[in-house]
Amino acid sequence: MLQPVxxxxxGLLLRPWEESDLxxxxxxxxxxxxxxxxxxxxxxxxxxxxRRFIRSRAEGWEHGTTASFAVTEGGTVIGQVGLxxxxxxxxxxxxxxxxxxxxxxxxxxxxxxxxxxxWAFRDLGLHRLELGHAIGNDASCGVARRCAxxxxxxxxxxxxxxxxxxxxxxxxxxxxxxxxxxx
Numbered sequence: 612m613l614q615p616v617x618x619x620x621x622g623l624l625l626r627p628w629e630e631s632d633l634x635x636x637x638x639x640x641x642x643x644x645x646x647x648x649x650x651x652x653x654x655x656x657x658x659x660x661x662r663r664f665i666r667s668r669a670e671g672w673e674h675g676t677t678a679s680f681a682v683t684e685g686g687t688v689i690g691q692v693g694l695x696x697x698x699x700x701x702x703x704x705x706x707x708x709x710x711x712x713x714x715x716x717x718x719x720x721x722x723x724x725x726x727x728x729x730w731a732f733r734d735l736g737l738h739r740l741e742l743g744h745a746i747g748n749d750a751s752c753g754v755a756r757r758c759a760x761x762x763x764x765x766x767x768x769x770x771x772x773x774x775x776x777x778x779x780x781x782x783x784x785x786x787x788x789x790x791x792x793x794x
Contacts, residue, residue: 620726625680635688637661
């Protein structure tokens with residue numbers, strides 16, 4: 612089990628998802644850009660999918676496999692950042708994020724990812740975090756670069772998109788021993 616926490620990071624509050632966040636979760640899951648860049652196992656873009664999304668986030672904390680945060684600014688949910696597939700034996704996890712349309716272009720994803728990254732290294736004792744994004748998702752690639760996630764390569768056909776088509780992804784990673792962004 613992972614103890615859910617709240618993190619203050621770069622002007623944002625990262626906190627566990629709550630049932631009262633249903634509307635924000637539904638907006639995120641049904642956003643055309645989210646749907647364009649995500650996988651076939653993404654929750655359905657309806658109220659039931661949003662409820663399952665929030666429930667699965669709480670279950671991930673309980674099982675110690677996921678640490679997912681609602682990203683808030685001024686008390687309003689503006690996105691999501693999280694660690695999935697946490698493996699404490701191998702000391703690694705995968706990171707992911709999304710931002711609602713009104714938050715894009717303001718560094719929300721980068722600030723949230725950097726806050727979650729530093730927490731994962733410092734408080735969870737992880738050594739490696741991986742970030743994968745579909746080829747062509749230049750915004751996500753920019754977030755990875757700004758947060759010092761090194762591009763490690765191309766994984767051919769590694770993602771099945773919502774339409775059921777295989778897509779190539781870029782694999783980025785950051786180690787606890789890597790230099791901090793901007794240094």
